[in-house]
Structure formats: C-alpha cells, structure tokens
Amino acid sequence: MTESVGIHVEGVHFGYPARPVLRGVDMTVRPGELTALIGLNGCGKSTLLRLAAGLLTPDEGRVLLGGDDVARLSRRDTARRVALLHQAAPAVPGMTVRHLVRQGRYAARGPLGMLREADDPVVRRALRDVGVEQWADRDVDALSGGERQRVRLAMALAQDTRVLLLDEPTTYLDLHHQLDVLQTVVRLREERGLTVVMVLHDLAHAARFAERIVALRDGRVLADGPPKEVVTPGLLADVLRVSGRVGRDPEGGWPVCYPDHPLPAPPPEDENGSPVGAAGLPDVPRGRGAPERTDAGLRHA
Numbered sequence: 001m002t003e004s005v006g007i008h009v010e011g012v013h014f015g016y017p018a019r020p021v022l023r024g025v026d027m028t029v030r031p032g033e034l035t036a037l038i039g040l041n042g043c044g045k046s047t048l049l050r051l052a053a054g055l056l057t058p059d060e061g062r063v064l065l066g067g068d069d070v071a072r073l074s075r076r077d078t079a080r081r082v083a084l085l086h087q088a089a090p091a092v093p094g095m096t097v098r099h100l101v102r103q104g105r106y107a108a109r110g111p112l113g114m115l116r117e118a119d120d121p122v123v124r125r126a127l128r129d130v131g132v133e134q135w136a137d138r139d140v141d142a143l144s145g146g147e148r149q150r151v152r153l154a155m156a157l158a159q160d161t162r163v164l165l166l167d168e169p170t171t172y173l174d175l176h177h178q179l180d181v182l183q184t185v186v187r188l189r190e191e192r193g194l195t196v197v198m199v200l201h202d203l204a205h206a207a208r209f210a211e212r213i214v215a216l217r218d219g220r221v222l223a224d225g226p227p228k229e230v231v232t233p234g235l236l237a238d239v240l241r242v243s244g245r246v247g248r249d250p251e252g253g254w255p256v257c258y259p260d261h262p263l264p265a266p267p268p269e270d271e272n273g274s275p276v277g278a279a280g281l282p283d284v285p286r287g288r289g290a291p292e293r294t295d296a297g298l299r300h301a
C-alpha cells in the first residue's frame with residue numbers, strides 16, 4: 001500500500017468577491033483518516049473542499065497535502081494527489097459511462113493527451129468499486145440521478161489518488177445505495193489507506209461512518225473530534241440549528257440523533273465571531289427534546 005497522505009489547513013481565510021466565506025479555518029486530517037464535514041447550507045464546506053483540491057487559493061493561510069503547499073503544486077501534480085467529487089456536475093451529452101470514468105485519468109495522460117494502456121485496469125477497478133461496470137456502455141445522460149452520482153464517484157476513484165474529497169456523495173441516492181456508497185468508502189479507506197473528507201448533511205451517517213467530525217459555522221470550525229465526543233444536543237443547536245436529543249446505538253455505540261424542531265437564527269456575528277446586538281447564543285425552547293448547553297461549541301483536540 002502506498003503511504004497515506006494527511007491534509008493540514010492552517011489559518012485559512014477565503015472570500016469570493018464581496019463575500020467572506022472562511023474566516024480562519026484550521027483543520028488537520030491525519031493520513032488514512034475518514035473525516036465528515038458538517039454545517040448549514042452556505043457555511044463554507046464546499047469552498048473548503050475546493051481549497052483542499054487546489055481549485056481555489058486561500059486569501060490567507062495555506063493548505064498542505066502531505067506537507068506540500070497545494071497552492072504551489074501544478075494542476076497535474078494536484079490531480080495526482082487529490083480527487084474531488086463535486087456536489088453537482090453538468091450533464092455530458094453523448095458520453096458513455098466508461099468514457100466519463102476515463103476522464104478521471106486525465107492527470108495520468110501521456111504527452112499527446114492519450115491514456116496509457118496501464119490506465120484501463122484502474123478505470124475497470126473504479127467501475128467495479130462502486131458497482132457500475134454493467135453500465136459501462138450506457139450513455140451517462142440516460143442514467144437516473146442516483147445512478148449518475150455513483151458513476152461520478154467512480155470517476156473520482158479513477159484518479160487513483162491518496163486523498164479523496166467527497167462533496168455530498170450520497171445526494172440523489174436511495175437509502176440502500178447511500179449505505180452502499182458509504183460502506184464502499186470505508187472499505188476503500190481501509191484497503192488502500194485513503195484519506196477521506198466528505199461533506200455530509202445526514203448527521204446520522206457522519207456519526208456512524210466517520211472517525212472524526214469537523215463542524216463549520218459561518219466559515220469557522222466550531223467543533224472537531226470523534227463523533228462520540230462531538231455529537232451532542234449542543235452541536236445540533238449551535239451548528240445545525242435544530243433542537244433534539246442524542247442517544248447511542250445499542251449495538252454499534254455510535255451517537256444517534258433525534259432532531260426535534262428548527263431553531264431561530266442566532267444574532268449576526270462580528271469579525272471575531274461575537275454576537276452583534278445580543279448577548280450570547282439564541283434562546284432555545286425548553287421542554288421535551290430541548291437541547292442542553294454543552295461544550296460542543298468549543299473546539300475539541
């Protein structure tokens with residue numbers, strides 16, 4: 001097995017024009033670790049993955065892949081180290097599944113842009129990994145949303161990188177295939193020592209499958225640690241803005257959430273993350289299922 005590669009995000013600030021998004025993010029993903037990134041819509045999760053994949057450059061701070069600053073790597077070098085499954089991709093008219101998955105080999109192309117013969121087994125393996133080899137000759141356009149999502153995962157795997165960044169890999173998938181894809185990712189991590197960061201909206205999946213959860217709120221890391229430590233009623237309230245209870249799976253021991261109600265938005269924050277015009281976090285409804293204040297808002301080691 002090739003050596004696993006870690007990711008270090010150090011003091012990263014990033015904004016799109018007129019829109020600050022990440023405001024001092026530090027995150028370390030150890031080699032071979034499976035981390036879930038959670039947070040509300042728009043808090044900066046995809047942006048963080050794009051920075052880690054070298055598609056964006058931090059305004060401040062840096063992202064290291066296996067010790068190398070991503071901003072200094074060439075496109076091809078980056079593509080050999082890290083694969084990103086984008087949240088959504090445009091349809092590709094007239095392209096077969098095999099052809100699309102072969103696109104994942106672009107960083108391995110020879111001088112004339114041709115794929116080397118040695119790439120074919122990698123493409124076949126990627127198709128097999130996610131169980132889509134039977135569709136190899138079908139048009140991608142003619143697949144359902146869930147089928148296409150699995151094909152796109154195969155394309156990311158065809159890049160054959162040590163680091164895999166998955167932006168909502170279970171989107172469009174039925175429950176069977178959600179579990180299938182997540183278990184495939186866990187298996188590949190174990191077998192190939194892949195380092196995986198995946199954005200998940202389903203906290204139940206994050207709590208069960210990830211070794212670590214990093215929770216973002218408004219472009220900052222609010223909690224970072226193993227699911228058993230991080231997933232609390234306070235996390236549900238402070239990060240996902242829902243009240244709810246947290247129990248334990250009787251067999252597996254991982255946290256199980258029982259979300260209850262959406263909570264009102266907290267007051268806006270200033271540059272330093274302090275509430276503007278109000279003292280402290282929003283009032284939370286009391287009663288059955290009401291969250292208790294815990295230290296989930298604090299960063300875990």
Ligand SMILES: Nc1ncnc2c1ncn2[C@@H]1O[C@H](COP(=O)(O)OP(=O)(O)OP(=O)(O)O)[C@@H](O)[C@H]1O
Pocket residue numbers: 016017019021039040041042043044045046047048087
């Ligand atoms: N290309 C862009 N140009 C300008 N603003 C952008 C761009 N991409 C994203 N944003 C904004 O940056 C913020 C963070 O977006 P990002 O996609 O990282 O959020 P996210 O946490 O992944 O959200 P979601 O859960 O909805 O996918 C959002 O407010 C979004 O509107």
